[in-house]
Amino acid sequence: MILSNSPALAPLSLLLAAILIPMVAFRRRWLAFPLALSAAAFATGISVVNLVRVLGEGTIHYHFGGWIPPIGIEYVLDPLSAFVTLVINTISLLVLVHARRSVDAELPDRAMPYYAVVMLMLTGFNGIVLTGDFFNLYVFLEISSLALYGMIAVGNKKSPVAAFRYLIMGTVGGSFYLLGVGFVYMTTGSLNMADVARIAPTLYHQPALVAALALMVTGLGIKMAIFPLHGWLPDAYTYAPSASSALIAPVGAKVGVYAIIRVVFYVFGVDFVRHSLPLTEILAWLGAIAIIYGSIMAIAQREMKRMLAYSSVAQIGYIGLGIGLANPYGIIGAVLHVMNHALMKACLFLVAGNYRLKLGHSTIPRLDHRVRKRMPWTTAAFTVGALSMVGVPPTVGFFSKWYLALGTIQNGRWLFLAALLISSLLNAIYFFRILEKVYMKPLEGETPADNDITRNEAPVSMLTPTLILGTALIVIGLLNAVIVTGIIRLIVPPGM
Amino acid sequence: MKTHRSNPIVSLVSRMVSPFIMMFALYVIFHGHYSPGGGFQGGTLIAAAIILVRLSEGSDTAQLQFSRSWGTPLGSLGVLIYFGTGLAAVFMGGRFLDYAALHLAHHASMSRSYGILLVEIGVGLAVTAILVSIYDNLLEGEADA
Amino acid sequence: MKTANYIVLLLFTALMIYASLGLPQRGDPYAPIHLEESPVHSPGASSYYIRNARRDAHTNNMVTVILADYRGYDTLGEETVIMTAGLICFMLLRRRKEKGSENA
Amino acid sequence: MYWQLEIVLFLFLIVTAASALWVRNLVTAVIVLSVFSFFSALLYVAMGAVDVGFTEAVVGAGISGVLMLVALFKTWRRSSD
Amino acid sequence: MLDFFIGHYAYWFVFILMAIGLYGMTVKNNLVKKLIGMTIFQVSIILFFVAAANKWGATVPVADRANGPIDPTRFINPLPHTLMLTAIVVGVATLGVALALVIAIFKRYRTLDENLLLEEMRKEDDTE
Numbered sequence: 007m008i009l010s011n012s013p014a015l016a017p018l019s020l021l022l023a024a025i026l027i028p029m030v031a032f033r034r035r036w037l038a039f040p041l042a043l044s045a046a047a048f049a050t051g052i053s054v055v056n057l058v059r060v061l062g063e064g065t066i067h068y069h070f071g072g073w074i075p076p077i078g079i080e081y082v083l084d085p086l087s088a089f090v091t092l093v094i095n096t097i098s099l100l101v102l103v104h105a106r107r108s109v110d111a112e113l114p115d116r117a118m119p120y121y122a123v124v125m126l127m128l129t130g131f132n133g134i135v136l137t138g139d140f141f142n143l144y145v146f147l148e149i150s151s152l153a154l155y156g157m158i159a160v161g162n163k164k165s166p167v168a169a170f171r172y173l174i175m176g177t178v179g180g181s182f183y184l185l186g187v188g189f190v191y192m193t194t195g196s197l198n199m200a201d202v203a204r205i206a207p208t209l210y211h212q213p214a215l216v217a218a219l220a221l222m223v224t225g226l227g228i229k230m231a232i233f234p235l236h237g238w239l240p241d242a243y244t245y246a247p248s249a250s251s252a253l254i255a256p257v258g259a260k261v262g263v264y265a266i267i268r269v270v271f272y273v274f275g276v277d278f279v280r281h282s283l284p285l286t287e288i289l290a291w292l293g294a295i296a297i298i299y300g301s302i303m304a305i306a307q308r309e310m311k312r313m314l315a316y317s318s319v320a321q322i323g324y325i326g327l328g329i330g331l332a333n334p335y336g337i338i339g340a341v342l343h344v345m346n347h348a349l350m351k352a353c354l355f356l357v358a359g360n361y362r363l364k365l366g367h368s369t370i371p372r373l374d375h376r377v378r379k380r381m382p383w384t385t386a387a388f389t390v391g392a393l394s395m396v397g398v399p400p401t402v403g404f405f406s407k408w409y410l411a412l413g414t415i416q417n418g419r420w421l422f423l424a425a426l427l428i429s430s431l432l433n434a435i436y437f438f439r440i441l442e443k444v445y446m447k448p449l450e451g452e453t454p455a456d457n458d459i460t461r462n463e464a465p466v467s468m469l470t471p472t473l474i475l476g477t478a479l480i481v482i483g484l485l486n487a488v489i490v491t492g493i494i495r496l497i498v499p500p501g502m
Numbered sequence: 503m504k505t506h507r508s509n510p511i512v513s514l515v516s517r518m519v520s521p522f523i524m525m526f527a528l529y530v531i532f533h534g535h536y537s538p539g540g541g542f543q544g545g546t547l548i549a550a551a552i553i554l555v556r557l558s559e560g561s562d563t564a565q566l567q568f569s570r571s572w573g574t575p576l577g578s579l580g581v582l583i584y585f586g587t588g589l590a591a592v593f594m595g596g597r598f599l600d601y602a603a604l605h606l607a608h609h610a611s612m613s614r615s616y617g618i619l620l621v622e623i624g625v626g627l628a629v630t631a632i633l634v635s636i637y638d639n640l641l642e643g644e645a646d647a
Numbered sequence: 648m649k650t651a652n653y654i655v656l657l658l659f660t661a662l663m664i665y666a667s668l669g670l671p672q673r674g675d676p677y678a679p680i681h682l683e684e685s686p687v688h689s690p691g692a693s694s695y696y697i698r699n700a701r702r703d704a705h706t707n708n709m710v711t712v713i714l715a716d717y718r719g720y721d722t723l724g725e726e727t728v729i730m731t732a733g734l735i736c737f738m739l740l741r742r743r744k745e746k747g748s749e750n751a
Numbered sequence: 752m753y754w755q756l757e758i759v760l761f762l763f764l765i766v767t768a769a770s771a772l773w774v775r776n777l778v779t780a781v782i783v784l785s786v787f788s789f790f791s792a793l794l795y796v797a798m799g800a801v802d803v804g805f806t807e808a809v810v811g812a813g814i815s816g817v818l819m820l821v822a823l824f825k826t827w828r829r830s831s832d
Numbered sequence: 833m834l835d836f837f838i839g840h841y842a843y844w845f846v847f848i849l850m851a852i853g854l855y856g857m858t859v860k861n862n863l864v865k866k867l868i869g870m871t872i873f874q875v876s877i878i879l880f881f882v883a884a885a886n887k888w889g890a891t892v893p894v895a896d897r898a899n900g901p902i903d904p905t906r907f908i909n910p911l912p913h914t915l916m917l918t919a920i921v922v923g924v925a926t927l928g929v930a931l932a933l934v935i936a937i938f939k940r941y942r943t944l945d946e947n948l949l950l951e952e953m954r955k956e957d958d959t960e
Binding site for chain 3: 191
């Protein structure tokens, strides 16, 4: 029974936890966290099962209510969706373990609704990734967006303003997507993605269908914060509580990326996209601009979370560039970077959370070498994360950039290759700035204080996920070849 | 609105109208199979009736009708009814939300009909409770700046 | 800044109206959304619903059947959305506990 | 489908929408928005979507107006633009 | 020509309404005005779907009592109606969250004007 229903079980178990938490934990507050954690663990386990099943059996379809696709709603479990759900659930599980202490510290009296909202956000993400129906995607997009607004708004004084601006942008994005669905439905007469994928080639060059594609990509682009539409992102990530930004930043934008890959390459198809609209070209250019812009803005920041937020803009640019190249290496690079960036960002945001808890701030100019003595393990994890963001070989960051670079070479786009290389340089600047502060002693003064420094490392529940992620950056980096040949090669869309 | 002295006429009229709105709302929920309407519309109407009493009597008196602490658990219960109907179908061997697998009646079609009714009741409960709780929270939350 | 906004808005409206010129006629019973069968011979959902809603679920109102049965998962999502909204209002706005008292 | 009726309702909609955005007193704006929702409900019914019209009448002209008014009573009633 | 007009004018009105809503959301400074624009925007999208569902000479999608086969051309397409019910609910939920945010913002900054808010936030960022 579990096996035959396994494609739907990950979002459903998370949803069940979200429903049960307000009922069970309304009086007994302490129950909220164990419920949420067990649901996330179960979802992770189910995602592993799903991935194994997909690799063995091929694509699996799950029909809700027993209705076949154009009539009912279906979940599609193919290598891409199985892989992305696994990444999302694993990383969220790790971050959730870490989140407990910072939720206790920052939002003591709101823990119960907070965990429920986190579960709802994860439900939304899983639903978006798994669904094979355009309108169902919209519904789950809105679930996750609403949960995100709430999670951002509970932070400090400024966070409701950031959340409100995000809400306005996000509603425009969601509505654009819905409008695009309307155009698709009116021209093809179907809401099922596989069905539309078969009908669309018979309707080439219809302005309505091209408008549908443009509207959908714009709407999802707002949610994913592609370069000119990224305005909501830095404030939202900065003013959110540490737990929220660590949960949102690694996986939030990735879901939008996934939806764009799904819509552009699997539904409309490469040929349609290339011939009807220079969409891939636009995406590639925007990605390249975002890489440079985000890196430069990151250099200018003083607050670590805001720096990481701008670096997220740049990293999303890498993924956009990979999609825009529209060749196998580009797609491999983009999908690989979805995973790698999620790992790196989770690690770095957890480090920022640890600093916030123990030092009371995460402002870059106030960090110095005493931090390394007080929190050696956290700082080690930060070092690995920073090296990975720069793209030093054994870490994961190198490999996704490698595939993206191969993609640019295959298309002969030297300008994009230059953008990749320059951005590595810029990344190095803004991360080595911190590493220098943490590892070098200042030249004059303050030496007597060195002896007073006592170890004051973050608690175990926060340190363990940080270290697991830090190790994973290297281990998965070494295993990247296996992942690419085993899973991601299967993802390259047809007709490419 | 909390410290509001109720006007006897307004209070009388709203107290008289409110039960009728609720009755109509129940009709809307249970007659959704044959005419326009259903759980969402009916639930919103019940919420409107409750909010009407809150507006006229002041929120503190109206707590006797529907306490503000019920909102969140009752709303979750409504969603749980929906979810549980779907999950029961899984345990009876069907797909999620396959009401025919519930075997509520002899014919699959009648079983589906009852399944839809169950689901609509869940929707109505959830919508009522949550809309009232949103109203309460907007009105009373963070009362003093 | 404001003029740029107006220009973008006008451009958007014009583009959308241009795109809508290519849409099928309103009310045409042979428009793609009303068809029995799509060009690739998959069944058209809408006409399936109209034909079979009463037979499948013993219910006259087709909208109810689609809402709760054929596309019931969407409606579960919709309930989840409104539950999310309720929880977020609760989380953002509920009164802090006054010292010692339990009626938060 | 009576397209003459629909055009009249559409014009009403546009007028009410524009005035809801134009009025500076926010309470008035919300009331005008309720009128807008009511006209849109009429339009849905005229287009044959009885369920949608019913829902919009209940939600748009009822609950969401009340919620917005509550929010205004908690905050500020005038807008600078 | 007239046929084409009748078959498409509804979409033009929808997009004009949409532009009005977007204007409210992007150009207006007051937060509540933005929400009013959002409502208008959502209504326009609902109208788009509902207008598309229409069919000449068809009636509302509630089957009548007569038994026997049902002719699909006699009923308006019910699928977009269903989708739009969901969209309305999503709209209300978004509005509720947005109003909660508005109240939280007002409590902290005593203003609902976006420009003033941003100015205030920038000042705070500088003092930190």
